[in-house]
Each structure stands twice: as C-alpha cells, then as structure tokens.
Amino acid sequence: MASHNPHRVYIPTNARSNQYLLAEIKPDAAFYAGFASAADCYQQLAQQLFALMTQHELRNVQLIANDKLPVVRFHEEAYSLQTEKQILFFYNPKYHEGQGIFTTPDYQARKLRVVFLATGEELRSQAALFHSKVVQLLTAWQQQLPGRPAIKLRDHQQLSYDLFAKAKGLKESYGYKLRGLYPRYKARQCTLPDEHSEITYVTVTLPLTRQLKQHFLTADATDFSLLYQQLEQRFTAACAGKKLDKLAVVANGLxxxxRSSKWDKVENNRELQKVSFNPDCSEPQLLSFWQADKLVESAHFIIVADKDDNTEFGYGRFMNQVEEALRSFARQLEIPGERQDLLVRFYQHISYIIPAAE
Structure with missing residues (x-):
C-alpha cells in the first residue's frame, strides 16, 4: 500500500512514459548569410542532423524551421499534425522511428528547433543515456554551424495515467520514487551544468461534461462565470492544507x-496559454485563465512542485499529496471513476544553455 511508504507513489502499471529533448537556436543574419537561401539552409542543416543521428544511435529526430511549437503525445500510430502554432507528434516510443523537416515556403524562421524523441521500452531508466547522446550530437553539430551559436536545451519527461484506473478494474501498480532529474542523471554519469532551470508539475484535464454543466448552469446561460468560479474554488479547496499552493486553472480553450519563469513569462496566442511559475519562490501562486462568455469543452488544472518537494527520496510524497487532492476534487464534483477517465500527467523539465563554441 502507498501509505506504507510515503516516499513512493503507486501508479498503475499501464502508465505511459515519454521523453523528448528540444534544442533551440536563434539564427541571426550572419547565420543565414552562410547559405544561398533559407530553403537551402534548412536542407543542409537537416542533412547534417540526420547524418549525426545515425552516428549517435538516435532514432527519431525532427527539425522544425517554421516557428511552430512541438507537442508530443502517445499514439499507436505514428503521424504529425500541424496547426497554425503547433506541430503535434503522435508516436509509440516502443516502435516508431523517423526523421523529418518542417518548413514553410518563403519563410525564414526566428528559431530553429530540433526535437529528439526517445525510443525504446525502458525510457525512465535510459533517460540519462538518451540525454547524453543528444548532447554529444548537439556539440558535434554546433561545430558545423555558422558562428557556432549557443543552443538552449530542454529535457521533457512525462508519466501519464488514469487516476481512476483501479475503479475500472486495474489492480496492479508500481511504486515510483520519482527522483529529480539532476540527481538521477548525476548518479548515471550524465553531468548537467550547475546553471540550469528545473520545474516539476502535474496537469489533469477535466472534460466539462453535461452533468457538470447542468449542475452549475441553467440551460439558457450565457454567462459561465459560476461554472469556472466553482471549479476554481473546489480545486483550491482540495489542495488546501497539503502544501500545494502553486496552482493554475486554464479553461479558455487554449x-x-x-514553463519556469526563469526562462519564460505568462503569455498566450490563438492556441497556446503559456503559464510561468518560479518553483524557488515560497509565495503561493494562483493563475486563472477563463472567459465568462466562453464555454469550453475541457478545463486544465495544474499543480507545480515547490523546491522543497524535491526531497532526497524524490517527488513521491508530493505526488501522494497531489493524488489525495485530485481524489477530493473528483468527489466534490461527483465524477464517476468507473466510467470516466481523469488523465494525470506528471512532468519533469530541466533546461540549460550549451554556450556558443569558440
């Protein structure tokens, strides 16, 4: 039982693990001057990358040169889907390999992004090795680039599972300590720079079902404030007293x-809502994004770990508190766990700069 060891969280055995690294370069005019055209630039860069990925035994690498943000999701079929602001990569790490380049005709990117998708079966145990291979590739690639520019590197890891898996009959679980990335990598001889930014958080997506809407709204309602206010109040009440005080509610359709506020600020566009937290800050933080006149299909709830939640054992205690809060939240909303999924995603991110080479 999870209560026998508060430093482990017991997650269903059908949980999905994912990891990808995102490298970003900001090319300047001098960078582009080294190529005949933007199209020629991207083709040459792709050729360099794909040659290096073979040398470094990386099996799924994507070059993005149209300023769209990558979003990675699990799927049994491998495919990518582009929107105006995003590229969604769907794949199963066990089976899917690939290489690709995403450009827009006659468009010169402000940022060049490279997505390295982890492959294989034991992603968490192999995460440090995968990170090391990516850094080796980027260091070699940097030597081939005009001006040898600095590279921002983000490592994204994720575990996702249904909070109600047990109610649906899945009794088997596995105990995770969920160690922080920095000590986990250090123990596996993957050294990260002292100057880095780390953020750990949980998201849960709640479909706004007919039952929820009927409970809080009249049939002819055009002002949906009550629904969003009640969801926010019940969410914060569920988290109260559990040292969970860095929270966000995103119910604006985005x-x-x-992100860590060390790198990014709160902002949005037509598809994405960027939410920035400072995990090192001891002050509570509640961010809320919704519009009274806009009824959306689902709401996203975010719980960010404090610096103190990263104990010598890991984030297991934090996740037990999170699960307790989410179950309380679900009970308040009378969500039928045997019929409805409540998808929990546990994220670990670490970011740093590979400085420009001499």
Missing part, C-alpha cells in the same frame, strides 16, 4: 504550456 492548450497550457508550463
């Missing part, structure tokens, strides 16, 4: 993107 996809939340959580």
């Amino acid at each position: 996809t939340p993107v959580v």
Whole structure:
C-alpha cells in the first residue's frame, strides 16, 4: 500500500512514459548569410542532423524551421499534425522511428528547433543515456554551424495515467520514487551544468461534461462565470492544507504550456496559454485563465512542485499529496471513476544553455 511508504507513489502499471529533448537556436543574419537561401539552409542543416543521428544511435529526430511549437503525445500510430502554432507528434516510443523537416515556403524562421524523441521500452531508466547522446550530437553539430551559436536545451519527461484506473478494474501498480532529474542523471554519469532551470508539475484535464454543466448552469446561460468560479474554488479547496499552493486553472480553450519563469513569462496566442511559475519562490501562486462568455469543452488544472518537494527520496510524497487532492476534487464534483477517465500527467523539465563554441 502507498501509505506504507510515503516516499513512493503507486501508479498503475499501464502508465505511459515519454521523453523528448528540444534544442533551440536563434539564427541571426550572419547565420543565414552562410547559405544561398533559407530553403537551402534548412536542407543542409537537416542533412547534417540526420547524418549525426545515425552516428549517435538516435532514432527519431525532427527539425522544425517554421516557428511552430512541438507537442508530443502517445499514439499507436505514428503521424504529425500541424496547426497554425503547433506541430503535434503522435508516436509509440516502443516502435516508431523517423526523421523529418518542417518548413514553410518563403519563410525564414526566428528559431530553429530540433526535437529528439526517445525510443525504446525502458525510457525512465535510459533517460540519462538518451540525454547524453543528444548532447554529444548537439556539440558535434554546433561545430558545423555558422558562428557556432549557443543552443538552449530542454529535457521533457512525462508519466501519464488514469487516476481512476483501479475503479475500472486495474489492480496492479508500481511504486515510483520519482527522483529529480539532476540527481538521477548525476548518479548515471550524465553531468548537467550547475546553471540550469528545473520545474516539476502535474496537469489533469477535466472534460466539462453535461452533468457538470447542468449542475452549475441553467440551460439558457450565457454567462459561465459560476461554472469556472466553482471549479476554481473546489480545486483550491482540495489542495488546501497539503502544501500545494502553486496552482493554475486554464479553461479558455487554449492548450497550457508550463514553463519556469526563469526562462519564460505568462503569455498566450490563438492556441497556446503559456503559464510561468518560479518553483524557488515560497509565495503561493494562483493563475486563472477563463472567459465568462466562453464555454469550453475541457478545463486544465495544474499543480507545480515547490523546491522543497524535491526531497532526497524524490517527488513521491508530493505526488501522494497531489493524488489525495485530485481524489477530493473528483468527489466534490461527483465524477464517476468507473466510467470516466481523469488523465494525470506528471512532468519533469530541466533546461540549460550549451554556450556558443569558440
């Protein structure tokens, strides 16, 4: 039982693990001057990358040169889907390999992004090795680039599972300590720079079902404030007293993107809502994004770990508190766990700069 060891969280055995690294370069005019055209630039860069990925035994690498943000999701079929602001990569790490380049005709990118998708079966145990291979590739690639520019590197890891898996009959679980990335990598001889930014958080997506809408709204309602206020109040009440005080509610129809405020600020566009937190700050933080006149299909709830939640054992205690809060939240809303999924995603991110080479 999870209560026998508060430093482990017991997650269903059908939980999905994912990891990808995102490298970003800001090319300047001098960078582009080294190529005949933007199209020629991107083709040459792709050729360099794809040659290096073979040398470094990386099996799924994508070059993005149209300023769209990558979003990675699990799927049994491998495919990519582009919107105005995003590229969604769907794949199963066990089976899917690939390489690709995403450009827009006659468009010169402000940022060049490279997505390295982890492959294989034991992603968490192999995460440090995968990170090391990516850094080796980027260091070699940097030597081939005009001006040898600095590279911002983000490592994204994720575990996702249904909070109600047990109610649906899945009794088997596995105990995770969920160690922080920095000590986990250090123990596996993958050294990260002292100057880095780390953020750990949980998101849960709640479909706004007919039952929820009927409970809080009249049939002819055009002002949906009561629904969003009640969801926010019940969410914060569920988290109260559990040291969970860095929270956000995103119910404006946009996809939340959580970042450390060391790198990014709160902002949005037509598809994405960037939400920034400072995990080192001891002050509570509640961010809320919704519109009284806009009824959306689902709401996203975010819980960010404090610096103190990263104990010598890991984030297991934090996740037990999170699960307790989410179950309380679900009970308040009378969500039928045997019939409805409540997808929990546990994220670990670490970011740093690979400095410009001499």
